[in-house]
Each structure stands twice: as structure tokens, then as C-alpha cells.
Amino acid sequence: QEDLVEYGGGLVQAGDSLRLSCVASGRAFVNYTLGWFRQAPGNEREFVAGISWSGGSTNYADSIKGRFTISRDNARNMVFLRMDSLQPEDTALYYCAATSFRVPVVSSHLYDYWGQGTQVTVSS
Numbered sequence: 001q002e003d004l005v006e007y008g009g010g011l012v013q014a015g016d017s018l019r020l021s022c023v024a025s026g027r028a029f030v031n032y033t034l035g036w037f038r039q040a041p042g043n044e045r046e047f048v049a050g051i052s053w054s055g056g057s058t059n060y061a062d063s064i065k066g067r068f069t070i071s072r073d074n075a076r077n078m079v080f081l082r083m084d085s086l087q088p089e090d091t092a093l094y095y096c097a098a099t100s101f102r103v104p105v106v107s108s109h110l111y112d113y114w115g116q117g118t119q120v121t122v123s124s
Contacts, residue, residue, distance in 0.1 A: 004096045009118035012086055016122070020081040022096030022115060029113075033057075033099050034072055034079040037108055038092035038120075045095070049081060050104020059104035064090070086122045093117040 008020040020036065035050035049070040050059045058070055069082040079096060097111035105111075 004098060004113055004115035006094065006096045006115045006118040009094060009120045011121045011123065014087055014122055014124050016086050017082070017084045018086065018120060020083065020094055020096075020118060020120070022079045024077040024079075024098065029077065029098050031100070031102070033101055033104050035097050035099065035104055035111060036070065036079075036081045037095045037097055037111075038090075039095070039117075040092040043092075045108050047106040047108065048094070050106070051079065052103055057103050059106065061106075083120070086120075088122045088124045091120060091122050093119050 003025045004022055006020060006022045008018060012018055031053045033050055033052050036048040037045050038048050039045040048061050048064060049068055051070045051072050055072055067085045072079040095117045096115040098113040099111040101110055
């Protein structure tokens with residue numbers, strides 16, 4: 001069974017940084033694009049960032065561009081999301097996801113595997 005497990009969330013203050021990690025198990029997700037999504041209470045799940053298998057293609061939501069950085073380590077089957085200058089509006093449950101698309105697509109419907117999420121809460 002393929003699994004994605006996220007960790008690294010927490011409660012921080014505005015302006016702080018966090019690094020989310022996601023480890024894939026059950027398969028190496030070879031040639032899979034990996035992405036991060038988030039969902040705040042009452043909102044739909046939204047795309048945050050994605051990275052292709054090679055790392056040569058990345059995509060970011062406009063709302064976090066310049067503050068968040070996605071990276072991956074294929075040898076360890078991991079993907080990371082470095083989040084700087086966090087703001088209260090970044091508060092959400094953050095999910096790791098995998099898609100067989102070769103580029104980081106933004107639609108959640110195109111992702112095949114999902115983690116359970118890690119909570120990020122930013123206080124003002």
C-alpha cells in the first residue's frame with residue numbers, strides 16, 4: 001500500500017518559518033510529481049506548490065510565491081515545503097500528494113495519492 005506521511009506542522013507566530021516534510025512509502029513514486037495542498041476551515045482544498053520528478057519543473061500558487069519553496073529528495077522518497085514569512089492566512093491543514101502527471105498540475109482531482117495532513121497554525 002502506498003502511503004504519504006506529512007510532518008513538521010505546528011503553531012508559530014506571524015513572520016516565523018516552518019519546514020514541512022513528506023515521506024512516501026510503499027513505492028518510490030518514480031516519475032511522480034509531488035505537490036502540497038492546504039485546506040482551511042470552510043475553504044476548499046487549494047494548490048500550494050508542486051515539483052516534478054526531476055525537480056526541473058516547479059509551480060507555486062500566487063499567494064505564497066516568494067515565501068515558500070518546494071524541494072524533493074528522491075533517494076529518500078521525500079518532498080519538503082519550506083515556508084518563510086508565515087502569515088495568519090497561511091493557517092490550514094497541509095497535505096502532501098502525488099500525481100502521475102509529469103508536471104506540477106494544480107487541480108487536486110489529478111492527484112492519485114494523498115497524505116493525512118499536518119496542521120499549520122500561524123498566530124498574529
